[in-house]
Amino acid sequence: MKAAVRYNYCPPDGLTIRELPIPSIRSNEVLVKVKATTISRTDCGVLTGKPYAIRLFTGLFKPALPITGTDFSGVVVARGEQVEQYQVGDLVYGFFDQGLSTHAEYVAVPITKAILKKPEHITFEQAAASLEGAHYAYYFLDKLKLYAGDSVLVNGGTGAIGNAAIQFLKHKQARVVATCETAFVDYLYKQGVDYVIDYTQEDFTQFDEQFDAVFDAVGKSSFGKCKRLLKPIGVYVSSELGPNWQNPLLALAAPLMPGKKVRFPLPFSINKSMQYINELIEKGAFTPLIDRNYLLDDISEAFNYVMSGKKKGNVIIRFD
Ligand SMILES: NC(=O)c1ccc[n+]([C@@H]2O[C@H](COP(=O)([O-])OP(=O)(O)OC[C@H]3O[C@@H](n4cnc5c(N)ncnc54)[C@H](OP(=O)(O)O)[C@@H]3O)[C@@H](O)[C@H]2O)c1
Structure with missing residues (x-):
């Protein structure tokens, strides 16, 4: 072979x-x-x-x-x-x-x-x-403990992880704002994103809304820059470690921090995420x-x- x-x-x-x-x-x-x-x-x-x-x-x-x-x-x-x-x-x-x-x-x-x-x-x-992007999206969102109607900003809506996250969030009936480049703005609206930020035109960290969570699915931003986007007990989660491994360190310090927090999930059980992904595919809720x-x-x-x-x-x- x-x-x-x-x-x-x-x-x-x-x-x-x-x-x-x-x-x-x-x-x-x-x-x-x-x-x-x-x-x-x-x-x-x-x-x-x-x-x-x-x-x-x-x-x-x-x-x-x-x-x-x-x-x-x-x-x-x-x-x-x-x-x-x-x-x-x-x-x-x-x-x-x-x-x-x-x-x-x-x-x-x-x-x-x-x-x-x-x-x-x-x-x-x-x-x-x-499989791959959807598996990580599942674990990152699972850590956010979201309910229908909660709002999430996804940075990197055209990444494998970010795009799966958008579909999982819409399935949970969350309000989703997501970033992408100009050519994919319409594509994300068709997927049900409530508001799309063209990151080549606008800095998403200056967006005028506060969210239950910010998911930096491409790991290009930081908790510091996104803090103003979070509601008082909002959560920041990133797919990357961040400069000097700051995301896992801030996540470890989270129990000591009142208010806005960083979470850093460890995506271990692929069997669990794959069951979820399979279920959504069967329902036609994930492509x-x-x-x-x-x-x-x-x-x-x-x-x-x-x-x-x-x-x-x-x-x-x-x-x-
Ligand atoms: N923590 C973990 O366990 C884990 C596991 C797997 C991956 N990762 C990390 O997670 C990150 C995402 O992985 P992925 O496979 O989803 O990424 P990906 O598919 O490679 O992401 C590329 C996409 O992100 C978009 N993008 C790049 N910069 C952007 C920006 N500043 N704003 C908005 N969109 C931007 C690109 O769009 P344009 O071309 O239009 O810019 C492109 O569509 C990677 O850094 C990867 O290393 C972490």
């Missing part, structure tokens, strides 16, 4: 496409013929080993898994003797943020990992694109934003595009 391989942490150009044996499966694994996978910001971390903290999970000095890739959709082509939930021919999708070797034509997936049957009405590309798609042979180019910070939603690797 063809797979994208590297034996040391490296930039995208260090990845090579190699011919490798199809993986053999253990008793609790299924073998999946991959139909689509994505290149996400998580994949960039797994490829490069940066930020360095990621190496605690992916291998300290070199990557534990030579093949990159964290998500997949595809068809079960074999199953281990202990596997009862899946049959050969089932269409499945799944994700593991510490690496799952899915940038390959076949992948062996333990059924203890987050894997589910693919909702019938979505494509393989949509299934693969429904991932998809940008470009590439063939596996062009994976380095795809990684370079994702690292540019300009992708809109999700970038697909397809297997024709």
Whole structure:
């Protein structure tokens, strides 16, 4: 099978496409013929080993898994003797943020990992694109404890995380104000955003409204700059650590701080977020934003595009 391989942490150009044996499966694994996978910001971390903290999970000095890739959709082509939930021919999708070797034509997936049957009405590309950004969006919003009618400002409405967050918030009947560049303003209104700020024209931190929460889904701002946007007990949450790791530190100090607070969720259980995502897909309440798609042979180019910070939603690797 063809797979994208590297034996040391490296930039995208260090990845090579190699011919490798199809993986053999253990008793609790299924073998999946991959139909689509994505290149996400998580994949960039797994490829490069940066930020360095990621190496605690992916291998300290070199990557534990030579093949990159964290998500997949595809068809079960074999199953281990202990596997009862899946049959050969089932269409499945799944994700593991510490690496799952899915940038390959076949992948062996333990059924203890987050894997589910693919909702019938979505494509393989949509299934693969429904996982990484949506998983983080789920955990960041879960920490906010929001109710219908609460208001949230989402900075970065066209990111994989930010765009999933918008759809989850609208499903919870929140009031949503979101930022994006000019070309996507109409797109966000069509998704139900109540007010869209074109960040190329206007500084969102000067917006004249106070929110129950500000979710900086692209981690480009700070608690200090967003404080004036928060109601007296409003919460700031960011997908990034912030300068000098200030977001987790401020979150640790939150119990000692009266009023406005920072939260920094640790998104651990992918099984839980994936159940939620699957439920919303089934209800027609979540459709991932998809940008470009590439063939596996062009994976380095795809990684370079994702690292540019300009992708809109999700970038697909397809297997024709
Ligand atoms: N904490 C965690 O566990 C975790 C996990 C995964 C990712 N992350 C981090 O979360 C962040 C978001 O990830 P992602 O995959 O959602 O990002 P992404 O899809 O790569 O975000 C890119 C998008 O953000 C938009 N954008 C960039 N700068 C902006 C700005 N100043 N204002 C508004 N929109 C802006 C871009 O639009 P334009 O091209 O129009 O500018 C583009 O559509 C990344 O920094 C990533 O490293 C954290």
